[in-house]
Amino acid sequence: MTSSPTLLTDPFLQLPTESSVRVVWFTEFKGTHHTVRYGKGLAQSVQASTTQLYRTREDADSNLANPPTRLTPRPIWRHEAEVPDLAAGKRLPYQVASTREDGAIATSKPFTLAPKPSPGQALKVLLTSDHQLKPMVAANLQKVAETAGRLDLVLLAGDLVNIPDRASEWFDDANGGAFFPALQGRASYELEKDGVKTRYTGAEILQHTPMYTAIGNHEVMGRYSDTQSLNSQYADAVPRAVAESVYLAKKPFLNPTGDPQLQADWIKNQSFNTDTYEAILSLPTSPTGGKQYYAVTFGDIRLIVLYVTNVWRTPSLAPDARGKYREREQDLNTPENWGYGQHIFEAIAKGSKQYTWLEQELNSPAFQQAKYKIVMFHHPPHSLGENSVPAYTDPIQIIDRDASGAITAIRYEYPQQKDYILRDLVPLLEKAGVQLVFYGHSHLWNRFISPSGMHFLESSNVGNSYGGYLGATKRNVPTTYQEAYPATDNPGGLQPVVPAIAPLLDANGQPQPYIASNDITVFSLFDTGTGTISSYYFDTRKPNSPVVKFDEFRLK
Ligand SMILES: [Fe+2]
Structure with missing residues (x-):
């Protein structure tokens, strides 16, 4: 039997404006849909958009019950929804729910949100x-x-x-x-x-x-x-300038067409x-x-x-x-x-x-x-x-x-x-x-x-x-x-x-x-x-x- 899904974090509030606030949370499954319910009786809802963290990894030094023996990517999904039409000075209840691929749902406790x-x-x-x-x-x-x-x-x-x-x-x-x-x-x-x-x-x-x-x-x-x-x-x-000089020396091999994005990514990855x-x-x-x-x-x-x-x-x-x-x-x-x-x-x-x-x-x-x-x-x-x-x-x-x-x-x-x-x-x-x-x-x-x-x-x-x-x-x-x-x-x-x-x-x-x-x-x-x-x-x-x-x- 598959265990019931859990959220990796509780939801948290980010980037408030005068009339909105973002709700963000993480799961270890991609899921099918992720929802914020809010307002009186949690009757209103908004869907979250989902992205995967692409650099999160674990290794033998990770403080986990069973850390991997070598460097291993750790797939984690981030869900974010903007809760709109909020009134200044008014705090509303909210709750998030993430639905896993098998239909099982993980739900947070209710918390409160407010705009700026x-x-x-x-x-x-x-x-x-x-x-x-x-x-x-x-x-x-x-x-x-x-x-x-x-x-x-x-x-x-x-x-x-x-x-x-x-x-x-x-x-x-x-x-x-x-x-x-x-x-x-x-x-x-x-x-x-x-x-x-x-x-x-x-x-x-x-x-x-x-x-x-x-x-x-x-x-x-x-x-x-x-x-x-x-x-x-x-x-x-190392300093960007060090990576840039290595890049210039290797450019004909690394980036023969001179793609600017490839250049920027390479220099960032090498600094x-x-x-x-x-x-x-x-x-x-x-x-x-x-x-x-x-x-x-x-x-x-x-x-x-x-x-x-x-x-x-x-x-x-x-x-x-x-x-x-x-x-x-x-x-x-x-x-x-x-x-x-x-x-x-x-x-x-x-x-x-x-x-x-x-x-x-x-x-x-x-x-x-x-x-x-x-x-x-x-x-x-x-x-x-x-x-x-x-x-x-x-x-x-x-x-x-x-x-x-x-x-x-x-x-x-x-x-x-x-x-x-x-x-x-x-x-x-x-x-x-x-x-x-x-x-x-x-x-x-x-x-x-x-x-x-x-x-x-x-x-x-x-x-x-x-x-x-x-x-x-x-x-x-x-x-x-x-x-x-x-x-x-x-x-x-x-x-x-x-x-x-x-x-x-x-x-x-x-x-x-x-x-x-x-x-x-x-x-x-x-x-x-x-x-x-x-x-x-x-x-x-x-x-x-x-x-x-x-x-x-x-x-x-
Ligand atoms: Fe520091």
Whole structure:
């Protein structure tokens, strides 16, 4: 007997407009029809259109009960329907149903949907990032829901999963804490602290609440392969220019007719891509950036989302490290194996396509007249975390040779004065009157204020932390390089703001201006009614303890 069908995710809300919202869900069967029923008595209905995710795969590293021994495509179907003719401020029930080829039907529970809120409506917005299936995520989201109740919007500043082409990281990782389960209250993640095990479900958020996301380094897959492991493909991103030069050399064989689509696909496959991320999510678009960078109005918020992230590489200087600062010794004479340091995926330097689009967006009436002007991207402008070093700039490759001309080392330098975020982006945002820059990447909580009053918030100590570097705690930075790479403090220059309400204390009993903990998880909520951003922590070592509001500031 065939088992009854199930949905791979609950439905979730995407791309709301003033009068509609998209409902999206996934199944592991193509099915014959997929329907959203909605409204009073679920009497109205709309059919979904179905596409197959074409890059989702599993391999021996997948955390499944029975992972495949080798790289294997995993067929998953995505269903999307636009629910039309909605009235502002009115929430309706909805439910989805997927009919399998044998006629058996899988149905979701009923949830609620709404179009975009009207200006002036007080909204509750979750500011989160860097989930990556980390241990405290399900606990964090559960506490978010207990604290805030129904959210109106989720803003996620990148790093949704670890390896975007691994399907189980989105849907059904065996530890019970995959991306959708945690944000849909279907997680089952057992967190053990001091010998006590607590099981967290996450929270039923995305079923009722739309989400806008930014691309982090973990949304980007590297060079595509049908055979290499997903982890190695993820780590194998090279700059577009490298793929382009290989393409030009091989063009007569690869593309004798000069088909432009074939050329674009080949270069993307041989450098890096965000295909699975873009296939899973329906997001606003910009003419030059597509889903990768965009601007959108939601209630009183004008939100600009940028594609500001680079590949992450190890700071290690060991001979076998394909790192931030050097190539592996064994690769010195094999450029096809070089990692090219922490290269940037999409330019943001002054004059770049993205920067030029941003200038126009900042000058638009939609932005200028907005009550709240918020910019979200992944890489930190100001941070005490590990990832604020080295500078956010194109790596400068230095090839050392001996007297015979043989390569002895390949190093990368990152001049601080060429940091594109600090040199080009931040002054532009400041001049335009941006009130909040929200970002992630270093897995800690810290905030800063510029002299003119622009707020910077990194709220990424959600699932785990990689530490904060202030005082005696030192980042792993090279000391024998041309540039001086800061081992402590914020290289961006601003001093961190000590939390306004209840800072944690450091080892000397002094208030600590950050939270970087693998026991304490943090979330931030923006209330557009009062303009305040409140941050809360929850100590997972004390499962029955209340959350603590430890910081609050107001956007002006
Ligand atoms: Fe990141």
